[in-house]
Amino acid sequence: MNIIACVKQVPDTEAQIKVKADGSGIEEGQIKWIMNPYDEYGVEEALRLKEKNGGDVTIVSLGPARAMETIRTALAMGADKGVHVCDPALDNADAYVTAAALAAVIKGLPHDIIFCGQRAVDDDSGQVGPILAELLGIPQLTIVTKTEYAANTIKAIRPIEGAQLLIETSLPCVVTAQKGLNEPRYASLPGIMKAKKKPVDVKNAAALGIDTQAKAKVAKFIPPPARAAGKIICGDDPAQKATEVARLLREEAKVI
Amino acid sequence: MAKGVWIIAEQRDGALRKISFELASTARKLADSLGAEVSAILLGSGIEGLAAQLGKYGVDKVYVGDSPVLEPYITEAHAAAAAKIIKENDPAILLLGASVQGKDLAARLAGKLATGLATDCTDVKIADGKLLAIRPLYAGKCFGEIVTSANPQMASLRPNVFPVAENAKAAQVVKFDPAVDAAQIKSKVLEVQKDTSGKVDLTEANVIVSGGRGMKGAEGFPLLEELADVLKGCVGASRAAVDAGWRLQKDQVGQTGKVVSPNLYIACGISGAIQHLAGMSSSKYIVAINKDAEAPIFAKADYGVVDDLFKVVPELTAACKKLLA
Numbered sequence: 293m294n295i296i297a298c299v300k301q302v303p304d305t306e307a308q309i310k311v312k313a314d315g316s317g318i319e320e321g322q323i324k325w326i327m328n329p330y331d332e333y334g335v336e337e338a339l340r341l342k343e344k345n346g347g348d349v350t351i352v353s354l355g356p357a358r359a360m361e362t363i364r365t366a367l368a369m370g371a372d373k374g375v376h377v378c379d380p381a382l383d384n385a386d387a388y389v390t391a392a393a394l395a396a397v398i399k400g401l402p403h404d405i406i407f408c409g410q411r412a413v414d415d416d417s418g419q420v421g422p423i424l425a426e427l428l429g430i431p432q433l434t435i436v437t438k439t440e441y442a443a444n445t446i447k448a449i450r451p452i453e454g455a456q457l458l459i460e461t462s463l464p465c466v467v468t469a470q471k472g473l474n475e476p477r478y479a480s481l482p483g484i485m486k487a488k489k490k491p492v493d494v495k496n497a498a499a500l501g502i503d504t505q506a507k508a509k510v511a512k513f514i515p516p517p518a519r520a521a522g523k524i525i526c527g528d529d530p531a532q533k534a535t536e537v538a539r540l541l542r543e544e545a546k547v548i
Numbered sequence: 549m550a551k552g553v554w555i556i557a558e559q560r561d562g563a564l565r566k567i568s569f570e571l572a573s574t575a576r577k578l579a580d581s582l583g584a585e586v587s588a589i590l591l592g593s594g595i596e597g598l599a600a601q602l603g604k605y606g607v608d609k610v611y612v613g614d615s616p617v618l619e620p621y622i623t624e625a626h627a628a629a630a631a632k633i634i635k636e637n638d639p640a641i642l643l644l645g646a647s648v649q650g651k652d653l654a655a656r657l658a659g660k661l662a663t664g665l666a667t668d669c670t671d672v673k674i675a676d677g678k679l680l681a682i683r684p685l686y687a688g689k690c691f692g693e694i695v696t697s698a699n700p701q702m703a704s705l706r707p708n709v710f711p712v713a714e715n716a717k718a719a720q721v722v723k724f725d726p727a728v729d730a731a732q733i734k735s736k737v738l739e740v741q742k743d744t745s746g747k748v749d750l751t752e753a754n755v756i757v758s759g760g761r762g763m764k765g766a767e768g769f770p771l772l773e774e775l776a777d778v779l780k781g782c783v784g785a786s787r788a789a790v791d792a793g794w795r796l797q798k799d800q801v802g803q804t805g806k807v808v809s810p811n812l813y814i815a816c817g818i819s820g821a822i823q824h825l826a827g828m829s830s831s832k833y834i835v836a837i838n839k840d841a842e843a844p845i846f847a848k849a850d851y852g853v854v855d856d857l858f859k860v861v862p863e864l865t866a867a868c869k870k871l872l873a
Contacts, residue, residue, distance in 0.1 A: 426659030508664025534863030
């Protein structure tokens with residue numbers, strides 16, 4: 293089986309995000325970079341599929357030079373090879389441009405199934421998987437928590453509001469991974485050593501023949517609205533404090 | 549020249565979902581400031597009767613694509629039908645709900661229409677005749693103002709954030725042929741397992757009572773269920789509680805779970821790790837109950853109680869019950 297897993301390097305979820313004074317972006321100085329947690333579920337699923345059915349796993353990532361660390365992490369987990377789309381012209385790539393770049397890479401590779409994270413925890417847009425599926429002309433299964441494979445088809449569980457769907461589709465397709473899909477493995481030390489020798493192809497926008505103009509732009513980054521200081525309800529008696537909270541919710545906040 | 553503000557209404561099992569009215573009301577406001585019309589796309593099977601309800605919230609025209617191939621929702625079929633009617637009419641703005649279905653469809657459509665999409669917006673307005681969409685980034689650790697260079701300018705709106713406003717129009721119903729060939733649709737819904745708890749999803753709840761590490765185990769959560777029942781709300785959980793196996797993944801609030809914006813969020817035994825705060829800071833009112841007076845959650849709380857949650861929560865349940873009796 294030819295399995296692709298798309299990954300993105302993002303700030304650690306524990307990172308504080310500080311907007312630059314001119315609103316042009318965020319301060320990157322202090323940030324620790326990690327593989328997008330949802331992409332990790334995708335990589336893990338790709339590896340399990342390979343272990344069961346044979347084949348190989350190719351990691352595809354778009355990002356600046358530092359994104360190579362994330363590709364190496366996926367290779368250390370057990371993926372076979374990587375493609376790194378790296379070009380300063382893509383520094384402000386939106387979901388459409390990102391998907392177009394990934395599609396251009398994947399069109400040149402045999403692919404039975406493509407995993408993406410259901411969203412990246414930086415821009416939270418959740419668009420790359422579906423746009424990629426559209427550009428490749430194949431079906432998508434988004435926000436998936438369970439998969440089951442048969443020859444040329446896949447069944448997946450997809451939670452929606454108040455229900456779970458069991459959906460079946462044909463391969464090739466794009467699956468976007470949700471937390472719960474699996475428990476990603478850690479890279480082993482031998483895995484890390486081996487990863488250094490695995491091949492990673494580096495490509496720029498011109499080689500892929502894609503338009504680098506973003507369709508949607510962040511015109512301005514803004515800090516979140518500050519919350520006014522709250523009240524601490526004082527006292528020694530839990531019952532009294534609870535009654536006061538209930539009263540405030542009813543009379544002051546008017547939310548109950 | 550692209551004109552008009554369009555929405556894609558969301559229905560399930562023959563009923564419009566609340567997000568559809570939020571979309572209609574918001575589209576009306578945008579259209580009024582542009583002097584434009586509001587049109588809605590309604591897709592499904594046997595759903596023509598729902599069109600008039602959209603008129604109540606300011607929709608001028610409802611394009612109804614009614615076909616068995618559009619029920620239940622399948623991305624490929626809905627995207628193809630919506631793209632067809634959109635291409636024929638060239639709207640300037642297109643809004644969808646940032647529900648699970650809406651996000652799935654919006655992204656596929658953005659690909660099909662080769663346009664820009666701002667996901668999960670918390671505010672939209674018109675600036676210089678163009679759509680300006682405001683949305684959380686990094687799960688709300690900061691926000692971005694998004695502009696889209698192509699038409700339609702697309703945005704999906706976070707459920708429960710935009711007000712529903714009545715504004716009666718005699719919505720004109722226009723039936724169109726979705727022209728979707730069932731043989732071309734590769735995906736199929738085999739089974740729908742409904743959640744029989746009768747609870748709404750966290751992202752649509754008005755009240756959320758959430759528990760964290762301080763709950764000490766799954767056995768602590770019935771306490772929160774009771775409070776949530778009294779307040780007609782849902783129970784959520786921090787990543788710590790989910791990773792410990794005390795609650796299901798679908799209950800997780802935070803950067804790697806759900807981002808929620810209820811009217812009232814009651815955090816019990818949650819210290820307030822930044823990845824949790826990111827997921828709930830846009831709640832209208834926040835109550836924190838925690839033994840540790842230094843817990844970061846208190847910096848976000850409107851009302852804080854520094855005490856043992858196992859003593860405070862039952863009392864709070866009793867006090868609320870009394871007030872609501």
